[in-house]
């Protein structure tokens with residue numbers, strides 16, 4: 001193998017949804033070696049885990065063209081971002097890197113986990129930024145979230161979070177703090193990349209994650225399973241009521257390949273430092289989203305209410321389960337992405353998401369999850 005003429009790149013969160021997709025996109029769009037920071041698994045060292053998971057993602061996204069590059073150009077850096085120096089053994093560190101994409105994070109959100117969330121998302125970001133500076137990086141890209149918008153409603157500009165902005169949960173406040181922290185990182189270019197809620201691949205629909213929209217899918221499926229022993233298939237016919245506005249509440253669902261393409265394109269075109277919304281120009285209407293999820297799960301179409309008093313005891317039990325999603329069903333947010341589109345082009349961010357299309361994404365997720373459970377079951381059967 002001839003060494004690449006390009007300076008190497010470094011990505012964190014490479015076993016995750018966004019970081020993994022960014023690595024694959026870098027392998028496709030550049031000739032550089034890509035250093036992949038990752039934790040060891042419970043039974044598998046990072047050096048084996050990373051290429052295995054990346055190959056799985058490449059297969060799921062129809063990106064077989066990068067399989068060779070995963071073997072030849074990915075260099076695994078075993079580490080943990082919560083530790084000083086990210087816990088990477090000195091002898092494994094590259095002499096230098098050109099750019100760092102920081103996608104590792106905790107997606108927990110509960111108040112009781114605040115210390116752990118801050119350790120990962122604030123201290124962890126500081127450790128990765130320090131590493132970037134130490135390795136002479138020219139650019140640092142923080143994967144943040146469009147939902148640093150917090151409790152604000154209306155049009156969100158591609159600008160730093162205003163002072164005094166309130167967060168809905170500990171996750172959002174950790175991402176706000178991480179954004180504030182990286183604004184002072186002494187490298188040439190610091191970009192804050194804010195994806196919307198990340199869903200599967202735009203063509204294969206595959207989504208190796210249980211977060212975001214899929215967390216809602218899992219909650220609804222678990223709720224149905226919980227009441228099935230008592231009420232059978234009641235939810236196939238009973239329209240669950242949700243507290244929210246089906247047409248007046250908007251958010252952003254964005255495909256994972258769009259996020260990865262934009263994260264890499266901004267770098268390739270030399271976009272200046274600043275804030276970028278990696279969000280779909282087509283807003284995700286709450287009504288379409290929930291209807292698509294319920295349809296994919298074979299559950300009745302929802303009812304919408306504006307007052308908690310209108311919830312039945314079943315609806316109320318569900319709404320208590322959806323404590324994370326509840327504020328997003330009431331807060332209308334439209335993300336301005338003119339700046340991102342100026343550098344990345346218009347077409348990348350226009351992915352129409354009808355109720356039927358959302359149902360297709362969810363159907364693929366449910367099918368893949370069922371397959372995983374069958375696989376896990378097979379693995380636990382002792383071989384003779």
Ligand SMILES: NC(=O)c1ccc[n+]([C@@H]2O[C@H](COP(=O)([O-])OP(=O)(O)OC[C@H]3O[C@@H](n4cnc5c(N)ncnc54)[C@H](OP(=O)(O)O)[C@@H]3O)[C@@H](O)[C@H]2O)c1
Nearest residue numbers: 013014015016017018039080081104105145196197198212
């Ligand atoms: N998913 C979304 O809808 C969404 C939306 C907006 C923004 N984002 C942002 O996008 C970024 C990536 O999210 P994601 O959806 O890809 O999450 P994910 O699939 O859960 O991936 C998180 C990644 O971070 C790694 N990580 C966590 N703690 C670590 C530690 N202490 N040291 C090293 N690595 C660690 C995980 O490694 P392990 O495999 O070892 O756990 C995993 O690779 C995050 O910053 C998130 O806030 C996500």
